[in-house]
Amino acid sequence: MPLTIDNIKQRKARIGIIGLGYVGLPLALTFSEEKFQVIGFDIDKKKVHSINQKQSYIKHINHGRLARFVGDGSFQATDDFSRIQECDAVIICVPTPLDHHLEPDLQYIKTTTETIAPHLKPGTLVSLESTTWPGTTEEIVRPILESKSSLKVGKDLYLCFSPEREDPGNKNYSTKSIPKLVGAVDEESLSLSVALYSQAIEHVVPVSSTQVAELAKLFENIFRSVNIALVNELKVICEPMQIDVFEVIRAAGTKPFGFMPFWPGPGLGGHCIPIDPFYLTWKAKEFGIRTRFIELAGEINRSMPKYVVSKVQDCLNFYCKPLKGSKILVLGLSYKADVDDMRESPSLELIRLLESKGARCEYHDPYIPSIGANREYKELEGRTSQELSRDYDCFLLSTAHSVFPKEEILSLSVPIVDTRNFFPQHKLVHPA
Incomplete structure (x- = not known):
């Protein structure tokens, strides 16, 4: 029927x-x-x-x-x-x-x-x-x-x-x-x-065609990608100026019109924002158009894991330790807070980059007890979440899960590189 x-x-x-x-x-x-x-x-x-x-x-x-x-x-x-x-x-x-x-x-x-x-x-x-x-x-x-x-x-x-x-x-x-x-x-x-x-x-x-619906979805996520790239670039600019980028965004957010806050982080994750913009970039080439703005945003966002690794290196240098041979615990494996979804997570790229420089990396994430099969990071499959302990040279906060025990983590007296402004101001915390 x-x-x-x-x-x-x-x-x-x-x-x-x-x-x-x-x-x-x-x-x-x-x-x-x-x-x-x-x-x-x-x-x-x-x-x-x-x-x-x-x-x-x-x-x-x-x-x-x-x-x-x-x-x-x-x-x-x-x-x-x-x-x-x-x-x-x-x-x-x-x-x-x-x-x-x-x-x-x-x-x-x-x-x-x-x-x-x-x-x-x-x-x-x-x-x-x-x-x-x-x-x-x-x-x-x-x-x-x-x-x-x-x-x-x-x-x-x-x-x-x-x-x-x-x-x-x-x-x-x-x-x-x-x-x-x-x-x-x-x-x-x-x-x-x-x-x-x-x-x-x-x-x-309802919209007038399948093409309108397809492009509307891409535009939704391109909008987010471009604005996240903007605040990620702003974060890099703020560092040598010794200005707190998160305070800047909160201050700008008090304007009741014409502004929408986006927040910096260690890179893009999830099944949409890191991927969708390139679908339009690819299609635009068919019409001889180069999507320079979209491509630049992607370039900035994809560069953030390398920037974070440089901040980990700076943190270890501050404590007279080399990156090579240091033991690092990545806090949070999922791509966003309070979910068990690690698709395109920047945490995976951070682990790969750190280990390529000789660091020994483990992770702690209550939502992801083990790393399952995935397309891009097969070398990480089978690794399991580790307990919080003092047995690390550095903690790298990549995902701000609300269940993370802030005071307990700080009490371990391990230097922390914080990419999400998760921890209160503390002498052990190094923003990234």
């Missing part, structure tokens, strides 16, 4: 969500909460098993919430992609990383589309949520769907792009409350996609 607005509203539509990570799993549970039948698909058998055993592998999604919907059968997980044929709407939430040349790597989108296409039934809605360059839905996804199946978009299939806007650990906004952009290839696809998302998301915003 083709997808219709009526069977969406009557909760007769079954939804398939591909990719059960930080985007797909919350979305699956949000639809389940609205009484939809949801099938989650993932190639990671461990995730599939964990879900079906009612065990969450994401910190901010508790076991009880997951167990409620797995237990009543409204949500199930599988690695059997032939079950796509059971779905009336299929939502793709797979990674879109960069390759080693800082160019878009769409292998997960392409492979997923090729995998699901033979199993799609007529009248199915396909929605892409993975962040990507403007034109991907029309130029990559649509041709694969049509070439790998006997179905035509606009006739047999509906197709849209609706960018994810997840912010792991944000207590003020949830999947349900964050406004949802939707752009589609035609009016019928747009009507159906808006109807579907509106059942689970409080505010759905």
Whole structure:
């Protein structure tokens, strides 16, 4: 039976969500909460098993919430992609990383589309949520769907792009409350996609095309990348002037209009801001345009780990110790405070850089007991979080987890390089 607005509203539509990570799993549970039948698909058998055993592998999604919907059968997980044929709407939430040349790597989108296409039934809605360059839905996804199946978009299939806007650990906004952009290839696809998302998301915003939705998502994160680069550069400028950059930002933030505070750090992390700007940079080259402003911001942000390593070296020099052979404990492995997500975390790059200079590095992070499989830092896989102790020459605060015991850390009398302005002014603390 083709997808219709009526069977969406009557909760007769079954939804398939591909990719059960930080985007797909919350979305699956949000639809389940609205009484939809949801099938989650993932190639990671461990995730599939964990879900079906009612065990969450994401910190901010508790076991009880997951167990409620797995237990009543409204949500199930599988690695059997032939079950796509059971779905009336299929939502793709797979990674879109960069390759080693800082160019878009769409292998997960392409492979997923090729995998699901033979199993799609007529009248199915396909929605892409993975962040990507403007034109991907029309130029990559649509041709694969049509070439790998006997179905035509606009006739047999509906197709849209609706960018994810997840912010792991944000207590003020949830999947349900964050406004949802939707752009589609035609009016019928747009009507159906808006109807579907509106059942689970409080505010759905239709736009005129998939390209507008794709570019809007990139612009959101480019905006953040550029402003973070600005404050990172300001931090470097403030150091020789002996001015506290954090005080400067707080002071500027008292202006009630025309200013938005951003904060410096050891580099960019997460699945969006370090990556998304380069998707637009790459696409712009097709039109003979060089995105100088975006590229400069990326250059500044990518340089911050090296700047922090120089501050660690300065700190050790102050105590008459060389960097080579020193034992350093990195405080915080995740890319942002109070989450268990280490994707693109600058902490990983800091460890690599420090060890390349002969330091001995360990880490402490209560949210990441061990470093699992990852694409870029395979040499760090299997390392485990260490206890706080005096057995280090330097602490490097990279992630400001609120659970870190400030007084206990200070009482250990180990010099601290603080990249987040986490500690109160103290003679052992060296800002970076």
